[in-house]
Amino acid sequence: MFHLVLVNLGRNPLRTLLTLASVTLALFLFCALSGVLDTLQESIKVGSETRLVTRNKVSLIFPMPKSYMQRLQAVDGVKRVAISNWFGGSDPANPRDFFAQFAVDENYIPIYSSDVDIVEWSQLPAGVPAPAGVDPKLAVFETEQTACVVGIKLMEKRGWKLGQQVTVRGTIYPGDWTFTIRGVYKAKKKSFDESSLLFHFSYLEQKGMGGSGQVGIYVLQLADPSRASAVASAIDGMFQTSAPSTRTESEQAFQAGFVSMYGNLPFVLRLVGLAIVFSILLIAANTMMVSMRERTSEFAVLKTLGFTDGAVFGMVVAEAAVITVGGGTIGALAAKFGIEKSGFNMLGFLPSMTVYWSTVFVGIGIALVIGAVSGLIPALQASRLRIVDALRRVE
Amino acid sequence: MAWVEVREVHKQYQREKQAITVLDGLSLQIEEGEFVALMGPSGSGKTTLLNLIGGIDSPTSGDISVAGTNIARLSGAELARWRSNTIGYIFQLYNLMPVLTALQNVELPLLLHKMNGAERRKRATFALELVGLGDRLGHYPRQLSGGQEQRVAIARALVSDPKVLLADEPTGDLDRKSGEEVLQLLERLNTEFKKTIVMVTHDPHAAERAHRLVHLDKGVLSA
Ligand SMILES: Nc1ncnc2c1ncn2[C@@H]1O[C@H](COP(=O)(O)OP(=O)(O)O)[C@@H](O)[C@H]1O
Ligand SMILES: [Mg+2]
Numbered sequence: 220m221f222h223l224v225l226v227n228l229g230r231n232p233l234r235t236l237l238t239l240a241s242v243t244l245a246l247f248l249f250c251a252l253s254g255v256l257d258t259l260q261e262s263i264k265v266g267s268e269t270r271l272v273t274r275n276k277v278s279l280i281f282p283m284p285k286s287y288m289q290r291l292q293a294v295d296g297v298k299r300v301a302i303s304n305w306f307g308g309s310d311p312a313n314p315r316d317f318f319a320q321f322a323v324d325e326n327y328i329p330i331y332s333s334d335v336d337i338v339e340w341s342q343l344p345a346g347v348p349a350p351a352g353v354d355p356k357l358a359v360f361e362t363e364q365t366a367c368v369v370g371i372k373l374m375e376k377r378g379w380k381l382g383q384q385v386t387v388r389g390t391i392y393p394g395d396w397t398f399t400i401r402g403v404y405k406a407k408k409k410s411f412d413e414s415s416l417l418f419h420f421s422y423l424e425q426k427g428m429g430g431s432g433q434v435g436i437y438v439l440q441l442a443d444p445s446r447a448s449a450v451a452s453a454i455d456g457m458f459q460t461s462a463p464s465t466r467t468e469s470e471q472a473f474q475a476g477f478v479s480m481y482g483n484l485p486f487v488l489r490l491v492g493l494a495i496v497f498s499i500l501l502i503a504a505n506t507m508m509v510s511m512r513e514r515t516s517e518f519a520v521l522k523t524l525g526f527t528d529g530a531v532f533g534m535v536v537a538e539a540a541v542i543t544v545g546g547g548t549i550g551a552l553a554a555k556f557g558i559e560k561s562g563f564n565m566l567g568f569l570p571s572m573t574v575y576w577s578t579v580f581v582g583i584g585i586a587l588v589i590g591a592v593s594g595l596i597p598a599l600q601a602s603r604l605r606i607v608d609a610l611r612r613v614e
Numbered sequence: 615m616a617w618v619e620v621r622e623v624h625k626q627y628q629r630e631k632q633a634i635t636v637l638d639g640l641s642l643q644i645e646e647g648e649f650v651a652l653m654g655p656s657g658s659g660k661t662t663l664l665n666l667i668g669g670i671d672s673p674t675s676g677d678i679s680v681a682g683t684n685i686a687r688l689s690g691a692e693l694a695r696w697r698s699n700t701i702g703y704i705f706q707l708y709n710l711m712p713v714l715t716a717l718q719n720v721e722l723p724l725l726l727h728k729m730n731g732a733e734r735r736k737r738a739t740f741a742l743e744l745v746g747l748g749d750r751l752g753h754y755p756r757q758l759s760g761g762q763e764q765r766v767a768i769a770r771a772l773v774s775d776p777k778v779l780l781a782d783e784p785t786g787d788l789d790r791k792s793g794e795e796v797l798q799l800l801e802r803l804n805t806e807f808k809k810t811i812v813m814v815t816h817d818p819h820a821a822e823r824a825h826r827l828v829h830l831d832k833g834v835l836s837a
Contacts, residue, residue, distance in 0.1 A: 223722075226713045520709045523670055524723045524770075525698025527691050606670040610705070 224537045231510065235542060238506045242546030242589065243553070245499035246582045250554030252492040253581075254574035256485050261573070269444030270330070271451055272473040273437040276464040283463060285424075285432030290457065291439065296450040298442040301326035302420045304435035308387035308396065318373050320387055320416040322423035325361060328368065328404070329354065330440045334411055338371060339381050339403035360401040364422050367398035370413035371405040387416070392427030409573065438470070496585060504593035507539050511597035518601045519609035532602035539594025540587065547586020551579040615679065616643035617810055618667060618778060623676030625662055625833075636662045637673070638833040644812065649804040651824035652814045658830045660814040661782055667812060668701045668780045669693045681777040698726040702771030704781035708763040710755040716742060716766045717751040723774045741769035745799055761792025768799060772809065779803065781813040785820055797823050 228235045273291065275281040282304075291300045306320035321327075328335070332354075341359040343349060349358040360366040369379060379385060379400060386397045398418050406413050424432045439454075441447060451467040458465040468476075511518075518531050555574040625637035636659040644650050652660050665671040666678055669685045677686050680700060688696060710719045720738035729737075742748055745765040755763055764784060771779055781800065785793035801823050803809040815821050829836045 222718075223714075223725075226718075230713045516709065517711060520705075520711075521722075522694065523668070523697065523703050525694050525696075525701075525726050527694040529691070607665055610709075 221537070224534055224541060227514075227534075227538055228541060234506060234510065238503055238542050239546040239549075241499055241502055242543045242586060243550040245495050246547040246550030246586055247554045247557075248495050248550075249492045249585065250551045250574050250578050250582045251558060252488050253578045254554065254558055254572050256488060257575060257578065258572045259485060267334075267470045269441060269447055270470040271439040271441065271447060271454075271467050272470050273439060273454060273465050273467040274435075274473070276455075276458075276466045279436070281463065282433035282435055283437070283465065285434050287434070287437065287458070287465070291437055291454065294450060294454055294457065296442050296446050296453075297439050299326050299330055299440040301330050301438045301440075302434050302436075303327060303438055304420055304423060305391075306387070306389065306418075306423065307391045308389045311386060311388040311395065314388075318414055318416065319412075320418065322420040323417050324420045325353070327417065327438065328357060330438055334408060335404040335406055337368070337402050338405045341382055341401045357402060363399065363401060364419060364425075365398055366401035367416050367418040368402035368404055369400050369416050371403050372413035373416065374400075374403055376414070385416075389427065392423065394426070396426070436473075439467075496589070500589045500593055503539065503543055503589055504596065507535070507593050507597045508600075511535060511601055515601075515604065515609050518604055519606045522604070522606050523610075528602040531604075532598045535598035535601050536591060536594040539597075540590035543586045543590035543593065544583065547583050547589070551582035551586075554582075555579050615682065617646035617648070617681060618642070618644035618812070619677075619679045620663070620667065621677045623663075623666060623673045623678060625659070625666065625671075626674045636833055637666075639676070640830075640834060642828065642835065644810065646810055647804070647808045648826060649801070649811045649824045650813070650826045650828055651821035652812060652828050652830060653816070653818075653821055654830035654836075656816075659833050660830055663830065664780050664782050664812065664814055667778070668703055669697050670703075695726075698723060698774065700777045702774070702776035702779045704764070704767055704771050704779065704784045706783040706786045708755070708760070708767045708787075710763055710766055710770070712755050715752050715754055716747060716758065716769075719755070719766055720769045720773050723770060727774060738769070738773055741773040742766070744772075745769045746795075759792065760788050761795055764788060764792070764796050765799060768796070768803075772803065772807075777810065779809050779811045781811065783814050783816065785815065785817060793817075793820070 273283075273287075275283050285302075288300055288302070291297060302322075302324040304322040306322055308320055309317060328337075337354070337356040340356040343355075343358050343362075349355045350361065353361050357368075360368055367385070369385075373379070377385075381400055381403060384397050384399050386395050388395050396418075398416070404413070404417075420432075420434075424430060439450075441450060447469055451469070454467045455465055521531060522528070555576070555578075558572050558574055620640060620642040623637050623640045624635065626633045626635050640659075640663065642663075652663065654660050662671065666673055667680060669680075669688070673686060677684055679685065683696060683700070685693060685696060710716075711722065714722065717735070717738050720741050721734050724734045724737060739748070739751060742751060745768050747762060747765055747769065750758065750762065750766075753762075755766070758766065764787075768784075771781075779800075784800070785796050788796060797820055800811055800813065804811050811824075813820070813824060821827055
């Protein structure tokens with residue numbers, strides 16, 4: 220019986236293929252959009268509730284003096300303070316292929332040691348001892364001014380190797396900056412960013428700021444994370460009368476603020492996804508209807524042979540389902556593996572995109588529903604068909 | 615009771631609020647193993663009568679029983695099941711599935727019976743050999759002549775060993791020679807395999823093959 224469904228699909232291969240392709244495309248887009256939104260959502264959650272970020276109160280784009288560092292360090296409850304400064308450069312050979320670079324101080328990577336591992340690192344020459352208080356894996360990085368540490372995804376994507384030099388052209392801080400890769404970090408959590416380049420703030424300060432340090436943001440590790448909000452208000456209170464004043468919030472809130480810059484985009488994307496799915500439904504339903512109308516007399520013959528109305532109904536629905544589930548599965552899987560393989564990264568500093576299996580299954584479920592709905596009307600028509608009426612038409 | 619028993623059957627069609635009577639209290643008995651030719655002018659209700667006997671249409675009133683089953687009382691699904699066991703239908707325009715080979719077309723009715731693929735293939739092959747198309751199993755309908763298509767259709771009609779074969783102008787679309795082959799085949803099914811056959815035809819020459827002629831005119835038998 221299923222064979223009959225398949226040969227019927229083969230009777231107009233082009234039409235079948237086009238319908239299949241449209242469902243494939245729709246489900247690909249659906250899963251890709253969901254992937255974007257889920258990744259966006261996930262990137263907010265990745266930020267810690269227990270780390271704080273202090274920035275210029277007016278705007279993220281304005282820096283703060285480096286002298287704030289000591290004052291922050293002195294605040295009760297703050298365990299460690301790190302500097303992070305957006306560099307905003309691009310690869311001169313490949314300016315469109317954006318990735319994020321941050322100038323950070325020696326406290327930065329240790330603060331994130333619960334989230335990232337250094338998986339590859341340059342060794343110190345034999346006999347040279349590691350500086351005191353420095354992670355041995357970071358020893359070379361810390362002792363070399365032009366060294367950098369790179370996320371593993373970015374390494375793989377660019378085909379970079381440990382020890383290699385990479386050049387970044389500054390946009391905010393002009394000139395070509397050449398760094399030597401001395402370490403590779405890998406996230407412990409899946410949705411954590413793995414596509415950034417980190418280098419020494421001291422190098423940026425010296426070469427790009429004329430020695431006078433201005434800091435983009437401070438990242439604060441707390442002694443007691445449960446006191447995060449009290450510490451945050453203490454800090455902002457302390458700087459209230461300074462110029463500039465600060466705004467301190469949890470890392471999660473900080474990143475959420477970042478994402479909310481996209482405003483209604485997530486909502487619009489969801490609408491677009493639904494519209495695509497719906498229009499494909501109409502196309503598939505119409506195609507099925509046309510295809511079934513051409514076969515009216517064949518259904519009548521099947522019934523004459525003794526096939527029940529239910530069997531004919533099932534045959535038509537199965538035909539629709541094979542097209543849509545087939546196309547949907549291809550599209551959803553293509554989205555999952557295609558996008559994840561390509562390491563596509565929307566903004567450079569967000570984690571690279573993931574299409575969850577749950578999204579893939581929802582997509583296939585949607586395809587199944589499209590199949591059922593688009594097959595429903597033609598299947599009802601075919602099953603209700605009265606043999607005598609259908610056969611008279613051909614006589 | 616006769617093998618096919620049509621008793622006091624009325625059949626009306628509704629056409630734009632106006633009921634037209636096609637069969638008007640018609641009764642007919644056909645014995646097992648008979649070969650009956652049903653003749654009559656166009657529009658006299660021959661196809662309608664055949665469809666009623668074959669259980670693909672229901673009478674407005676009256677009773678029809680075939681091989682002991684009164685089919686006027688059966689539901690749609692019961693009727694479908696009954697058809698698959700009882701009736702072999704041969705159409706004027708063959709009505710083969712264009713996407714299926716001759717063999718697959720003949721296997722189609724057997725999908726409704728419990729049997730495995732090998733058994734199905736064996737029976738369908740046998741039926742096609744019987745109609746002289748043992749060398750055309752893998753041909754598609756478009757690769758066959760009209761006469762050959764009709765013989766595939768006959769093989770499809772007899773493959774599930776039905777109790778009655780119904781043929782609606784089976785030679786109506788064929789040239790003389792192919793028509794002759796089809797008629798010879800039907801005759802052989804009747805004499806050799808004792809199939810009960812009811813055949814609608816316009817053609818007096820075709821009707822001669824039958825044991826018995828029934829004339830239909832304006833919905834009643836005219837003897
Ligand atoms: N399904 C139907 N709906 C309406 N009228 C029909 C239908 N089937 C047959 N008729 C009418 O019934 C009459 C007999 O038709 P039919 O049995 O096909 O005649 P024949 O086969 O003898 O030419 C015709 O007038 C035809 O128009
Ligand atoms: Mg007729």
